[in-house]
Amino acid sequence: MAILEIKNLVAHFHTRKGIVKAVNGISYSIESGQTLGIVGESGSGKSVSQLSYLRLLPSPPLRIPNGEVFFRGNNLLTMSEDQLRTIRGHKISIIFQEPMTSLNPYLTIGSQLVEPLIIHLGLDKKTAWKEACEALDRVGIPEVEKAMKVYPHEFSGGMRQRVMIAMALTTKPEILIADEPTTALDVTVQAQILELLKKIQKETGMAILLITHDLGVIASMADKVVVMYAGRVFEEGPVETLFERSAHPYTKALLKSTPRLDLTQQKIPVIGGTIPDLTQIGEGCPFYDRCSYRKDICKSIFPQNRNVTQSHQTFCHVEEL
Amino acid sequence: MASDTLLKVTDLKVHYPVRTNYFNFGQKKFLKAVDGVSFELQSGEVLGLVGESGCGKSSLGKALLRLQEPTSGSIELLGQNFLKLSGETLRKARPQIQMIFQDPYASLDPRMTIQATLREPLEAHGLWTGKESLKTIHDVLDRVAIPTTALQKYPHEFSGGQRQRIAIARALVLKPKIIVADEPVSSLDVSVQAQVLNLLKEIQKDLKLSMIFISHNLAVVKYIADQIAVMYLGKIVETGETSDLYQNPQHPYTRALISAVPIPDPKIEKTRKRIDLKGELPSPISPPSGCTFHTRCPIATESCRRETPQLKEHGKATWKVSCFEVN
Numbered sequence: 001m002a003i004l005e006i007k008n009l010v011a012h013f014h015t016r017k018g019i020v021k022a023v024n025g026i027s028y029s030i031e032s033g034q035t036l037g038i039v040g041e042s043g044s045g046k047s048v049s050q051l052s053y054l055r056l057l058p059s060p061p062l063r064i065p066n067g068e069v070f071f072r073g074n075n076l077l078t079m080s081e082d083q084l085r086t087i088r089g090h091k092i093s094i095i096f097q098e099p100m101t102s103l104n105p106y107l108t109i110g111s112q113l114v115e116p117l118i119i120h121l122g123l124d125k126k127t128a129w130k131e132a133c134e135a136l137d138r139v140g141i142p143e144v145e146k147a148m149k150v151y152p153h154e155f156s157g158g159m160r161q162r163v164m165i166a167m168a169l170t171t172k173p174e175i176l177i178a179d180e181p182t183t184a185l186d187v188t189v190q191a192q193i194l195e196l197l198k199k200i201q202k203e204t205g206m207a208i209l210l211i212t213h214d215l216g217v218i219a220s221m222a223d224k225v226v227v228m229y230a231g232r233v234f235e236e237g238p239v240e241t242l243f244e245r246s247a248h249p250y251t252k253a254l255l256k257s258t259p260r261l262d263l264t265q266q267k268i269p270v271i272g273g274t275i276p277d278l279t280q281i282g283e284g285c286p287f288y289d290r291c292s293y294r295k296d297i298c299k300s301i302f303p304q305n306r307n308v309t310q311s312h313q314t315f316c317h318v319e320e321l
Numbered sequence: 322m323a324s325d326t327l328l329k330v331t332d333l334k335v336h337y338p339v340r341t342n343y344f345n346f347g348q349k350k351f352l353k354a355v356d357g358v359s360f361e362l363q364s365g366e367v368l369g370l371v372g373e374s375g376c377g378k379s380s381l382g383k384a385l386l387r388l389q390e391p392t393s394g395s396i397e398l399l400g401q402n403f404l405k406l407s408g409e410t411l412r413k414a415r416p417q418i419q420m421i422f423q424d425p426y427a428s429l430d431p432r433m434t435i436q437a438t439l440r441e442p443l444e445a446h447g448l449w450t451g452k453e454s455l456k457t458i459h460d461v462l463d464r465v466a467i468p469t470t471a472l473q474k475y476p477h478e479f480s481g482g483q484r485q486r487i488a489i490a491r492a493l494v495l496k497p498k499i500i501v502a503d504e505p506v507s508s509l510d511v512s513v514q515a516q517v518l519n520l521l522k523e524i525q526k527d528l529k530l531s532m533i534f535i536s537h538n539l540a541v542v543k544y545i546a547d548q549i550a551v552m553y554l555g556k557i558v559e560t561g562e563t564s565d566l567y568q569n570p571q572h573p574y575t576r577a578l579i580s581a582v583p584i585p586d587p588k589i590e591k592t593r594k595r596i597d598l599k600g601e602l603p604s605p606i607s608p609p610s611g612c613t614f615h616t617r618c619p620i621a622t623e624s625c626r627r628e629t630p631q632l633k634e635h636g637k638a639t640w641k642v643s644c645f646e647v648n
Contacts, residue, residue, distance in 0.1 A: 041510035156601050157374075186373035186537065188598045191581040195595075213511065216583030220590040239587045255585065257515035259540040261567065262584050268544065270519060271512040274480045 002029035002070075003207055004092075004175055009067035011045070011052040011231075014060060018279040022048040024231040025066070030224075032174065035201065035208040037222030037239070039215060043275050045231040046211045050177050053077055054088050071175075090120040093168035097180035099160035103152040109136075110148030113167050120171045135166040139196060158189035162196070169200060176201075177209045182217065194221060215258055219243060224311075227251050230276055230286035232302065237312030247314040249293045252321060285317075293318045327498055327531050328362040328385070328418075333394035335380045335555075339606055352606050354380035355391070356555035359632075362499065362531050369546030369563070370535045371578070375602055377555040378535045382501045385533065386420055387411075399498065416446050416495035423504035425484030429476040435462075435487055436472040442495050461490040465520060482513035486520065493524070500525075503535045518545060539582050543567055548639070551575045554605055554613040557632060561640035571635055571642045573618050574598075612645070620646050 011023035023045040030036040040046040051057050053069040053076050069076045071087060096102040104112055113132035117123045123131065129148070136144045139162040152160055161181060168176055178197065182190035194217065201208055210221055218225055218239065225242045227235040227250065235248040246252045253271045273290040285291070285298045297317050305313045335355035354377040362368055370378045383389040385396060387403070396403040399417060406414055419442075422428040429438060439458045443449045459469055465486040476484055485505060492500055505521065506514040522545055525532050536542050542549060543563060550560040551574065559572040570576045577596040584590060598617045603609050609616045615625040625645060632641040633648045642648060 041512060158601050186602075187539070187581040188373065188577060189601060191583075191595055192597070194583075195597075214583070215511075215585035216590075219585045219587040220583040220593075222587075243585070243587050254511060257512055258585055259515070259518070259538075259544040260584065261540045261543060261579065261582050262586070262589065264564075265544055267522075268515045268519060270515040272516075274482060274513065275510070 001031070003032050003072060004209075005029040005068075005070040006049070006053070007068045007070070009049060009053065009069060010065050011048055011067075012063050012065065014063055020278045021281045022231050022278060023052065024281065026228070026231070026233045028226050028233060028236055030175070030207050030209055032207050033201070033205045034223050035210055035221055037218040037225045038209065038211045038228060039213065039218050039225060040228035041213055041275060043230065043278060044228040046228050047179050049228075050094075050179065050209065050211065054092065054094070054177075055081070055084060056088075056094075086120075089116055090171045091173055092175045092177065093171065093173035094177040094179065095161070095164045095168045095181050097183050099157060099164050099184070100152065102164060103160060105152055108149055108151055109155075109163055113148070113163070113170060116167065116171050131170060132166075135170045136163070138169070138200070139163075139166045140192075141166070157185055158192065161185060161189075161193055165193070165196065165200075169204075172204065173206055175207045175209060177211070179211045180213070181210070183212070183214070190217075197221070215255065227254075230278065230281060232286060233315060234287070235312075235314045235316075237308065241309065241312050245308065245312075247308045247312070247321065248316050249291050249318065249321060250287050253292075285315075293321060325364040326361050327364050327399055329395075329397040330361070330385070331359045331395045331397075333358045333381070333384060333396065334392045335377070335384045335389060336392040350606055353377075353555050353608065354605060355384060356608075357394070358552075358555070358557055360550060360557065360560065362533065364498075364531055365525075365529045366548060367525060367532045367534055367546045369542035369549045370533060370552060371537065371539055371542050371549060372552035373537060373578075373602060375554075375605060376552040377605070378537075378552050379503055381552070382420070382503045382533065382535050385501055386415075386418055388420070412446060416442075416448070417497055418499040418501065419492040419495055419497040421485075421488050421492050421500060421502040421505045424508050425481060425488050426476075426508075428488055429484055429491075431476050434473055434475055435467075438476075438487065439472075439491055439494050442491060446495060448495070457494060457496075458490075461493045464493065464524060465490045480513070481509055482516055485509065485517050489517075489521065489524070493528075497530070499531045499533070501533045501535070504537070505534075506541060507536065507538065514541070521545065539567075539579060551578065554603065554608050556613065556643070557641075558614065558644070559642045560632070561635070565640055571640075571647045572644050573620055573646070574614050577619075612643075622646070 007027050008025050009023055010025050013020040026049055038046045052064055114128040117128035117131055133144045136147055141147050141162055182193050222239045225239050226233055229250050235251050256269045257271055271290055276286050284300050285302050288294050288298050295317055303315050303317045305315055307313050333355055334357055336351040336353050339350045339352050358381055372378050384391045443454050462469055467486050506517050534545055546563050549563050549566045550557045553574050559575045570579050577598045580596045600617055603616055611627050612625040612630050615621040630643045630645050632643045635642045
């Protein structure tokens with residue numbers, strides 16, 4: 001059974017310049033032990049969709065006019081703040097892209113690490129400290145006792161991201177949301193961090209929701225992939241079939257326009273135009289202006305999901321690509 | 322020096338003084354961002370400069386334009402000793418080498434119209450001739466596929482990709498021979514990145530420009546560069562033709578770097594072997610002794626700790642590797 005299920009989620013920002021339609025009715029689910037990759041460009045709504053139901057965005061301007069998000073059968077959108085607090089940061093943890101801005105520069109690593117343990121698990125300070133040390137050890141930080149007493153600026157980017165992972169994992173979450181966890185890191189450090197996430201997932205069986213714009217990271221990490229564009233899900237399916245038999249013009253174009261290390265490319269085919277203004281999104285397919293397969297119907301109606309295989313679905317009016 | 326060598330860099334060093342205590346008592350320390358780099362750039366060639374953050378690739382790029390004065394070494398630009406130039410002669414030489422920066426949000430002045438942005442380099446170099454220059458501006462805008470209606474607009478009216486095109490136009494307006502592009506597509510989304518990359522490639526071919534393309538993204542560099550130089554802690558550890566270097570990397574760092582890049586194909590990723598590098602980049606203020614890579618190198622020996630390897634030819638003149646184990 002799905003551990004997290006998002007149904008028809010809509011998230012809009014009401015601003016002076018109009019309604020920014022960041023997320024426009026998305027649905028997907030994730031199971032225990034699975035890694036779901038959410039891929040999309042900036043402004044596709046891949047982060048907002050997660051942050052919105054966890055109530056990590058200021059509301060107003062955020063409004064969620066529609067949708068349900070079930071965690072183990074309970075709707076996160078309708079539960080009280082107190083109930084949500086027992087889940088967020090405990091059963092569902094997050095690591096963010098920029099480890100420097102998500103760690104508090106005024107507090108030592110140790111005091112930030114024990115916080116979730118004391119708040120969520122109700123441990124006393126001493127046990128929490130011990131647990132935190134173990135957590136740091138698990139993510140491969142040397143000289144744990146010393147590391148607990150330093151401030152974030154004394155660590156490199158990769159080490160800080162390890163600290164973030166350790167912090168997210170102290171409460172033994174069932175879902176780890178990793179929002180561009182390696183984007184700010186160098187490739188060799190990225191490889192270390194991704195390897196670490198894989199190892200921990202194997203040990204704990206947690207689900208990982210990996211948000212990234214890097215198709216390479218998706219290919220090496222994800223079991224299932226959701227492709228997002230302008231607040232919509234365009235395609236969803238198992239990683240192999242989605243890469244091999246992508247059934248949406250955007251996915252296809254995105255894969256082709258990525259420079260690759262293993263191929264010799266003379267000219268990369270590009271997707272013309274730019275991402276649409278999120279305040280100007282209508283009922284039609286937001287990719288209409290840039291799509292080379294577009295039909296008249298695409299302009300006015302966003303397509304229903306269509307099964308390519310049982311587990312692979314696409315949202316496109318055009319069947320033959 | 323070959324006749325079509327535009328740029329010859331010899332033993333270039335960029336050291337930044339580091340404040341160790343408030344009054345700078347005692348021994349001064351230096352951050353050796355670029356520590357003895359030599360290379361040549363031929364006419365019409367694209368040199369890709371790759372490495373991880375802190376390896377000195379951007380410092381090197383800036384030093385080539387003297388936006389950052391090198392500490393020592395020499396730069397020969399079109400046969401002139403570029404570092405010895407000053408005043409009017411320096412100003413005359415500068416249009417030959419121009420730069421494109423990473424972040425088009427920061428590199429364009431928000432208070433200047435596009436016309437003023439493109440006009441400024443011409444005026445600064447005393448090349449503004451009114452009508453004729455205006456035509457040049459129209460031409461470069463056309464080349465980067467920005468409509469001339471843009472001239473009266475401000476940078477905030479454009480998307481990231483369009484701004485980077487404008488930044489490219491600004492670099493082209495002086496008709497340079499060499500362009501130094503420092504991570505020109507890193508802040509752009511994949512779909513826009515491909516547009517800008519293709520544009521750069523096209524312009525480079527059409528105008529027969531030489532280019533130094535600095536990037537941490539190995540796939541992007543592979544697409545655009547003819548020659549690659551891999552940097553680690555201020556030094557070039559391997560340099561060679563793109564096809565040689567990617568197909569058969571010699572230096573253990575190049576190998577690790579290439580193996581660390583995930584490939585967007587799950588089938589390949591499943592069976593791919595990664596070369597794990599231990600730890601992280603050492604501080605460039607006190608780099609390791611001997612070969613600076615020995616602390617993370619999987620094949621380091623005792624002598625790597627003590628002696629510093631030099632760039633040596635590997636099989637052919639264009640391919641050089643700085644490693645005891647390879648040479």
